[in-house]
Amino acid sequence: AQSVAQPEDQVNVAEGNPLTVKCTYSVSGNPYLFWYVQYPNRGLQFLLKYITGDNLVKGSYGFEAEFNKSQTSFHLKKPSALVSDSALYFCALGYSSASKIIFGSGTRLSIRP
Amino acid sequence: SAVISQKPSRDICQRGTSLTIQCQVDSQVTMMFWYRQQPGQSLTLIATANQGSEATYESGFVIDKFPISRPNLTFSTLTVSNMSPEDSSIYLCSVETGGSPYEQYFGPGTRLTVT
Numbered sequence: 001a002q003s004v005a006q007p008e009d010q011v012n013v014a015e016g017n018p019l020t021v022k023c024t025y026s027v028s029g030n031p032y033l034f035w036y037v038q039y040p041n042r043g044l045q046f047l048l049k050y051i052t053g054d055n056l057v058k059g060s061y062g063f064e065a066e067f068n069k070s071q072t073s074f075h076l077k078k079p080s081a082l083v084s085d086s087a088l089y090f091c092a093l094g095y096s097s098a099s100k101i102i103f104g105s106g107t108r109l110s111i112r113p
Numbered sequence: 114s115a116v117i118s119q120k121p122s123r124d125i126c127q128r129g130t131s132l133t134i135q136c137q138v139d140s141q142v143t144m145m146f147w148y149r150q151q152p153g154q155s156l157t158l159i160a161t162a163n164q165g166s167e168a169t170y171e172s173g174f175v176i177d178k179f180p181i182s183r184p185n186l187t188f189s190t191l192t193v194s195n196m197s198p199e200d201s202s203i204y205l206c207s208v209e210t211g212g213s214p215y216e217q218y219f220g221p222g223t224r225l226t227v228t
Contacts, residue, residue, distance in 0.1 A: 032213075032214055032215045034215070034216070036219075041224075042221055042222070043117075043205055043219040043220050043221040043222045044156075044205065044207075044219040045219075046114070046216070046217075046218060046219075049213060049216055051213050051214065090155065090156070094214060094215025098161060098169070099144055099161075099209050099214065099215055100146075100158060100161070100215075101215050101217060102158075103155045103156045104155065105154075105155050106155050
């Protein structure tokens with residue numbers, strides 16, 4: 001069965017340091033993977049996607065994600081964190097012919113000045 | 114991408130009443146989705162709404178509780194019926210624009226509190 005996991009409820013990083021938010025998945029067939037961000041009192045914003053091609057995917061706001069098939073992971077990264085990156089991040093997996101996606105449990109990213 | 118609006122943005126409702134949430138998209142889309150995000154939780158798909166057909170509900174959600182309309186390719190409504198405090202959540206609509214498989218864009222959400 002398909003699933004997506006975010007093993008960390010919270011990630012704390014100092015401003016200017018690199019950040020990583022972890023995501024692992026399980027699916028039969030080719031994975032379609034996404035990252036979304038949710039700021040307080042706002043909807044989800046699309047950050048980036050992996051469909052096929054290069055394992056390193058670049059997205060909005062300087063974020064990138066690395067697809068690793070052998071480790072079934074799709075970790076979100078940013079070389080230098082900003083305080084404004086503080087938000088709730090969701091990894092998502094496309095899994096059915098009906099265009100459905102399932103979401104991970106979310107990771108709260110906190111960037112301290 | 115698509116620009117999606119929802120009304121109302123938030124509401125406080127009494128137990129036993131119903132609330133209809135509207136979702137408007139700035140372009141024609143085939144597939145629209147309704148999600149629920151309970152406090153501190155992830156998103157759970159309620160149903161898929163395609164224009165011209167009945168909505169398809171996920172396990173644990175039924176039409177009597179969450180009736181959905183999809184009268185055209187830019188609009189949908191979700192009604193939360195006979196509300197209880199357990200229905201307090203953020204309700205989000207999303208659309209698949211056809212750019213890539215499974216790529217969805219979300220509205221700002223409706224924050225519902227049931228007292």
